[in-house]
Amino acid sequence: MTFSNTLMVLFAFVGYRILSVIIAFFAQWLVKDYQTSQHHIALIKLFANPPRAYPFLISFLTISFYLISFSYPYPQNLAYLCFTSILAISLFTDAFALLISQIFTLYLIPLAWIAAYFGLIPLTFTESFYASLLAYGLLKITYAISFKLMKKESMGSGDTDLFAFIAAWVGFYGSWFVLTVGSSLGALYGIICLLRGKDKNTLQLPFGSFLCLGTIIYLLWSIRSFIK
Numbered sequence: 001m002t003f004s005n006t007l008m009v010l011f012a013f014v015g016y017r018i019l020s021v022i023i024a025f026f027a028q029w030l031v032k033d034y035q036t037s038q039h040h041i042a043l044i045k046l047f048a049n050p051p052r053a054y055p056f057l058i059s060f061l062t063i064s065f066y067l068i069s070f071s072y073p074y075p076q077n078l079a080y081l082c083f084t085s086i087l088a089i090s091l092f093t094d095a096f097a098l099l100i101s102q103i104f105t106l107y108l109i110p111l112a113w114i115a116a117y118f119g120l121i122p123l124t125f126t127e128s129f130y131a132s133l134l135a136y137g138l139l140k141i142t143y144a145i146s147f148k149l150m151k152k153e154s155m156g157s158g159d160t161d162l163f164a165f166i167a168a169w170v171g172f173y174g175s176w177f178v179l180t181v182g183s184s185l186g187a188l189y190g191i192i193c194l195l196r197g198k199d200k201n202t203l204q205l206p207f208g209s210f211l212c213l214g215t216i217i218y219l220l221w222s223i224r225s226f227i228k
Contacts, residue, residue, distance in 0.1 A: 016065035020058045023085060027092030031099055053095065061088055064216050071223040079120040080219055083112070083169050090162055091212035100158025100208045105165040112168035123171045135167030135175050136160060162208045166215050174218050182207070182214030 061084075068080050086104055093099045109132050115121045116128035123131075139160040167175040186205050193203055 012069065013062065013066055016069070017058070017062045019065060019085070020061040020088070023061070023088045024054070024058055024092050027089050027096065030089070030101065031093055031097045057091065057095070060213075060216075061091075064220060067220055067223060075120055076122070079115045080169075083115075084216060084219065086111075087166070087212050087215060090158075091209050094158070094206040094208035094212075098156065098204060098206055100156065100162050102158070102161050105158065106161040109165050109168045112165070115169075121169060123169075127171050128168045131171045131175055132164045132168035134172070136164035139163050156208070159208045159211065162211055166211060170215065170218060174215075174222075177218045177221075178211060178214040180214075181217055182211040185213055186210040 064084060065081060068084060069077050071077070072080055086108060089104045090100050093101065112121070112128050112132070113125055116123045117125040121128075143157070143160060163175070163179070166178055170178060186207050189210070190203065190205055
């Protein structure tokens with residue numbers, strides 16, 4: 001690798017690190033602006049003591065941005081960088097305060113349809129459209145059944161919107177991958193919390209954050225298709 005290439009890689013890595021930090025702080029601002037009594041105490045604790053996972057999530061995002069930008073072909077890499085940036089907002093807000101805004105999920109699903117229509121992602125418009133509808137319906141049904149059986153919410157409505165947004169970008173196969181990995185990570189996190197003495201009746205899992213992590217893992221896993 002020449003010096004100029006090394007310098008370009010270094011600048012790109014630093015740039016993506018800065019982007020990750022900006023997204024994290026933007027997510028914090030969104031959470032702070034979300035004024036409800038339910039999250040007020042959590043917000044005070046959050047800004048006094050940021051989550052321990054904060055540095056890990058920023059580093060994970062930085063590496064993911066870098067690998068996506070240099071491993072996927074143009075212009076697919078630009079489309080996935082845009083998708084990952086939007087996804088990262090929900091990753092942080094859900095991790096911070098169990099908040100997922102429809103502005104960055106449900107309302108932006110048409111972006112995936114447009115990207116599919118113009119060939120910016122490896123899905124047809126039809127695949128993207130129906131994948132988002134199926135994902136939305138699947139989690140809505142799951143939400144209704146679990147609420148009827150458990151008499152309490154097992155997931156928020158924001159998780160349904162987020163999963164539909166994700167499915168529009170990754171399609172049917174990708175959706176199952178994301179749901180499997182995200183659920184596994186969430187279950188593992190829940191088990192660790194219970195082993196550390198958390199009360200199972202009050203334990204709340206940021207399922208949306210695990211869906212986001214599962215999605216990014218899927219994008220990184222898919223890179224293997226472009227490695228000669």
